[in-house]
Amino acid sequence: MSVEERPAVETRPEWAALAQHRDRLGKTSLRALFAADPGRADTLTAEVDGLLMDYSKNLLDAEVVQALVDLAEASGVRERTEAMFRGEPINITEGRSVLHVALRAPRGTRIEVDGADVVEQVHEVLDRMAAFAERVRSGRWTGHTGRRIRNIVNIGIGGSDLGPAMATQALMAYGDPSLTLRFVSNVDGADIATAVRDLDQSETLYIVVSKTFTTLETLTNARTARRLLLEALGDEAAVGKHFVAVSTNADEVRKFGIDTDNMFGFWDWVGGRYSMDSAVGLSLMLSIGPDNFRAMLDGFHAMDEHFRTAPFAHNLPVLMALIGIWHNNFHGAQTLAVLPYSQYLARFPAYLQQLDMESNGKRVGLDGRPVQVETAPVVWGEPGTNGQHAFFQLIHQGTKLVPCDFIGFLRPVQGQLPDHHDLLMANFFAQTEALAFGRTADEVAAAGVPPEQVTHRVFPGNRPTTTLLGQSLTPYALGQLVALYEHKVFTQGVIWGINSFDQWGVELGKVLAGRIADELVAEDPPALAHDASTNALIGRYRKAAGR
Ligand code: F6P
Numbered sequence: 352m353s354v355e356e357r358p359a360v361e362t363r364p365e366w367a368a369l370a371q372h373r374d375r376l377g378k379t380s381l382r383a384l385f386a387a388d389p390g391r392a393d394t395l396t397a398e399v400d401g402l403l404m405d406y407s408k409n410l411l412d413a414e415v416v417q418a419l420v421d422l423a424e425a426s427g428v429r430e431r432t433e434a435m436f437r438g439e440p441i442n443i444t445e446g447r448s449v450l451h452v453a454l455r456a457p458r459g460t461r462i463e464v465d466g467a468d469v470v471e472q473v474h475e476v477l478d479r480m481a482a483f484a485e486r487v488r489s490g491r492w493t494g495h496t497g498r499r500i501r502n503i504v505n506i507g508i509g510g511s512d513l514g515p516a517m518a519t520q521a522l523m524a525y526g527d528p529s530l531t532l533r534f535v536s537n538v539d540g541a542d543i544a545t546a547v548r549d550l551d552q553s554e555t556l557y558i559v560v561s562k563t564f565t566t567l568e569t570l571t572n573a574r575t576a577r578r579l580l581l582e583a584l585g586d587e588a589a590v591g592k593h594f595v596a597v598s599t600n601a602d603e604v605r606k607f608g609i610d611t612d613n614m615f616g617f618w619d620w621v622g623g624r625y626s627m628d629s630a631v632g633l634s635l636m637l638s639i640g641p642d643n644f645r646a647m648l649d650g651f652h653a654m655d656e657h658f659r660t661a662p663f664a665h666n667l668p669v670l671m672a673l674i675g676i677w678h679n680n681f682h683g684a685q686t687l688a689v690l691p692y693s694q695y696l697a698r699f700p701a702y703l704q705q706l707d708m709e710s711n712g713k714r715v716g717l718d719g720r721p722v723q724v725e726t727a728p729v730v731w732g733e734p735g736t737n738g739q740h741a742f743f744q745l746i747h748q749g750t751k752l753v754p755c756d757f758i759g760f761l762r763p764v765q766g767q768l769p770d771h772h773d774l775l776m777a778n779f780f781a782q783t784e785a786l787a788f789g790r791t792a793d794e795v796a797a798a799g800v801p802p803e804q805v806t807h808r809v810f811p812g813n814r815p816t817t818t819l820l821g822q823s824l825t826p827y828a829l830g831q832l833v834a835l836y837e838h839k840v841f842t843q844g845v846i847w848g849i850n851s852f853d854q855w856g857v858e859l860g861k862v863l864a865g866r867i868a869d870e871l872v873a874e875d876p877p878a879l880a881h882d883a884s885t886n887a888l889i890g891r892y893r894k895a896a897g898r
Contacts, residue, residue, distance in 0.1 A: 357427060359716070360848055361723050365422040372415045373681045380813050381787045384412060397665050399657045402831050404667050405818040408787040409674055409754070410682065419673035420663045426846045428669065432659060435841070438464045438620070442852035443717060449852050450618075451625035451837065455651035455830070464620055472618070476630050480615055481641035483595070484633070487556065488527060488640060494553050495589035502531045502550045505634040506543075506576060507560030508568045511597070512536040513705050514627025514833075515560070515634045517698035518647070521829050524695070524764045526638035534634075535576075538568040543575050552583035552593070558634050559596045562623050564603035567861070573607065597630045622852050624705045625837060628830070643826045650830025658838040668838030671756075674817060675843055678754040679725050688746065689732035692759040692779040695824055699758070700732035703836055710840045710851040717848050726847050732756075736778045747786060747810055754815045757783055758832070762823040786814035872898070 360366055385391055385407075395407035395416070411419075434441050438448040453462045456470045463469070486492035490499045505515055516534040519526065526532070533546040547555070557580070559573045573594075580593050595613040596604040599621075604614050615630035627635070628651055636644040654668070663669045678684040687707075689700045711727035733741065735757070746753045759779040763772035789812025795805045819835075821828045844851030870877045870889055876898075879886040 353427075353430075356718075357848065359720075359723060360422075360426065360846060363422070363425055365418065365425045368418050369415070369422065369677070369681055372411075372418050376410065376412070376415070379410075381408060381410065382812065385788075388412075397667055397670055399661070399667055400653050400831065401822045402667070402828070402835070403818075403820045404670065405820065406670060406674055408783055409677070409815040409817060410813065411674070411677055415677065416664065416670075416673075419677060420669075422676070422846065423663050423669055423673060423842065426848075428663070428842055428845050431845045432841075436462070436655075436659060438462050438469070442622075442850060444850055444853045444855070445619075447852070448620040449622065449625075450620040451622065451628070452652075452655045454621065454626075454628045455648040455655065455834075457652065464618075469618065469620070473629075476615055476617070477645075480630055480633055480636055481644075483615075484636045484641055484644075487637055488530075493592070494555070495584055495586065495592045496553045498551075498553045500554055500556045501529065502533065502555040503558065503634050503637050504533045504535060504546060504550070504555060504576065505558050505560060506535045506569055506572045507558075507597075507631070508536040508566060509705060509709075510623025510626050511560040511562060511566075511569065511631055513698070513702045514624075515632050517696075517702040518627055518632065518635045518829060518833075519638050520698050521693075521695045521824060522635070522639050522643065522647075522826055524767070525640075525643045525826060527640070530638060532634060532638050535572050536568065538571050540575070543572050547576070547579060552580050555580070555593060556637075557594050559594060559607070559609065560598070560631055560633070561596075562599050562617070562621075562626070562631075564596070564598045564600040564607065567864070570607070577608070595633070597633055622710075624709055627833065639826065647826035647830040650825075650827035650832075651834040652830075653827075654831045654834035654838070658834070668835050669842050671817065671835065671839040672842035672846070674815075675728065675754070675839065676846060678752070678815060679728050682752060684728065684752045684754050685725075686729040686731060686751075686753055688738075688753050688755040689730060690735050690738055690755055690757050690782075691732070692735040692757065692775055693764075693824055694734055695764060696758065697734050699832075700730065702833075703732075704730045706836060707840050709854050709857070711844050711847065711849060712856065713847075713849040713851075715849070717850055722847060722849060724847060726849060727843070735759075735782065736775065739778065739782065743782070746814060747789075752814070754817075755783075755786070756817050756819060758819045758821075760821045760823050760828075764824050783816040783818055785810060786812070786816050788812045789814075871896070874898075 392407045394413055396405045435449050436452055438450055440446050440448050442449050448464050453469045454473055458474050460470045461468050487500050493499055512534055519532050535543045535546045557576045561569045591610055594609050596609045597615045598604050599617055599619055601611050605611055615633055617629040621629050628648055658668045689703055691699050707730045708727050713726055714721055716722045759776055763769055789810035792805050792809050795808045800808055841851055879889055
C-alpha cells in the first residue's frame with residue numbers, strides 16, 4: 352500500500368497502543384524510571400560513528416520505544432525512504448524527486464532521474480566549485496583591478512542563506528582567516544549596508560544564491576551590490592570578476608547580467624532548505640576549502656547510509672523523530688528547544704527552524720484532506736550556556752512542557768581553550784540532570800530553605816531532554832548532524848502523512864507584498880481594497896513618506 356493510500360495515522364492500532372502506553376506511564380517520574388531500571392541509560396542510548404544519542408531522560412521506557420518503532424514500521428517509513436533514495440517523485444505537489452542524498456553520494460554511485468545519472472552531475476559541479484575555490488583562495492582569481500579577493504558576500508535568503516551562514520560559522524575554526532565572509536539576506540537595506548560598509552569593493556566577491564533567481568529580497572540586494580561595485584570601480588566589465596551565481600535558473604542568471612560561465616548549478620530535486628551541501632555551499636567551500644567541504648559531505652553520507660540501513664530501534668534519525676512524535680502527539684508539547692553547547696553552532700537553531708517548520712508545518716495530508724493530528728513543533732533555541740541565563744527558567748519551572756535537544760562535544764574544536772570547554776560541558780551535563788530529576792520539597796527543606804520559600808525553590812523535574820554527544824565539531828561531524836535532522840524531519844513527515852518538500856504557505860504573503868509594494872509608491876493615491884486595518888496602515892505609511 353502506498354503512503355498516500357494508508358489510513359490516517361490516528362486511526363491505526365499502533366497510534367492507539369501509544370495512547371495506552373501514555374496512560375500506563377501516567378504520572379511515573381523519570382526518578383522512578385531510573386530507580387526501577389539501573390540499565391536504563393545503556394538501553395536508551397544509540398550511537399553511530401562517534402555520535403551518541405542518549406534519550407533515557409525522556410518520558411518513555413523500552414516498551415514505548417518498541418511501540419514507536421511499530422508505528423514507524425506501519426507508517427511506511429522504510430518504503431518511503433527507499434522511494435526517496437531511488438529518486439521517485441515523492442514531492443507530489445510539485446512533481447519532483449527529493450534527492451539531497453545524491454549531493455553527498457560518493458563518485459561512482461548511480462542515482463537516476465529521468466534516465467540521467469545525477470551523481471555524475473553532482474560531482475561535475477563539485478569539481479568546478481573546488482577549482483574555483485582554489486583559484487580564489489590561492490589568489491589566482493583576482494578582482495577587476497588585479498587585487499586579491501579578501502571578502503566574500505553571500506546574497507541569498509532562506510535555504511540560500513541559512514545553511515551556508517550556519518555552516519560557515521560552525522566551521523569557522525577550519526576557515527581561512529584571511530577571508531572575511533558576510534551573509535546578506537534581509538531586504539531591509541540595513542543588512543547589505545552594514546555588511547559591506549567596511550569592505551573594499553575591489554577585493555569583494557559577491558555570490559548571488561537563489562534556486563529560482565526570482566526572489567525579491569535576493570535580487571534587490573544583488574542589484575544594490577552591483578550598484579555599489581560599479582560606483583566604486585566605475586566599469587561594467589568589473590561584474591564578471593566580482594559576481595558569481597548559484598542557481599537552477601540559467602535564464603534568469605543571464606538576464607541579471609551574470610555570465611553563466613560564472614554560474615554553479617543545482618537541480619529542482621534539491622529543496623532550498625536541503626541545499627547547503629550543493630553549490631549553495633560555495634561560500635562555505637571558499638572559507639574552509641574543498642577538502643574540508645568533502646569531509647563534511649562524507650559525514651552527511653555516513654548518516655544517510657545509517658538512516659537507510661540501520662534497524663529502527665538503533666536508527667538515530669528514526670528514534671529522534673519518534674521521540675518528537677511521542678512528545679508532540681501524546682504529551683501535547685508544542686515546541687522543541689534545540690540547545691547547542693557550542694558557540695560555533697549559534698545559527699543551528701535558526702537553520703533547523705526552516706528545515707523543520709517549512710518542511711512539516713503543514714495541515715493537509717498527502718491525500719489532500721486535513722490532518723487530524725499535530726504536525727511540526729515550533730523549533731527554537733540558543734547556544735548554551737547563554738540560554739541558561741535567559742529562558743531556562745521557564746523550561747525548569749514554567750507551566751509548559753518544552754522537550755529539548757542538548758548538543759555537545761567531548762573535545763573543544765582544535766583543542767581550543769580546554770578549561771572553558773570543561774565549564775561549558777559541566778553546564779551541559781548539569782542542565783539535563785536538573786531538568787530530569789529536579790529537586791523535591793524535602794530536598795529543598797533539607798538544604799535549610801525557610802518553609803515559606805520551599806515551594807518556590809522546588810524543581811518538578813520530569814522535563815524531557817535528548818542528549819547528542821559528538822567527539823568534536825569537525826566538518827564530518829557537522830555533516831552527520833545536519834543529515835540527522837534532515838532525516839528526522841523526513842521520518843516525521845512520513846508518519847504524519849504530509850508532504851515535507853513543498854512550501855505553499857509562503858506564497859500568499861509574497862503575492863500581497865508585491866501588490867502593496869506598488870501601492871506604497873504609487874504617485875496618485877491608489878484605491879486600497881484590503882481590510883480596514885491594512886488600508887489604514889498603508890495610508891499612514893504613504894503619509895509619512897509624503898505621498
Ligand atoms: O519563500 C520561501 C523560499 O522559497 C524558501 O523555500 C527558499 O529557501 C527561499 O524562499 C529562497 O528561495 P530562492 O533560493 O529561490 O531564492
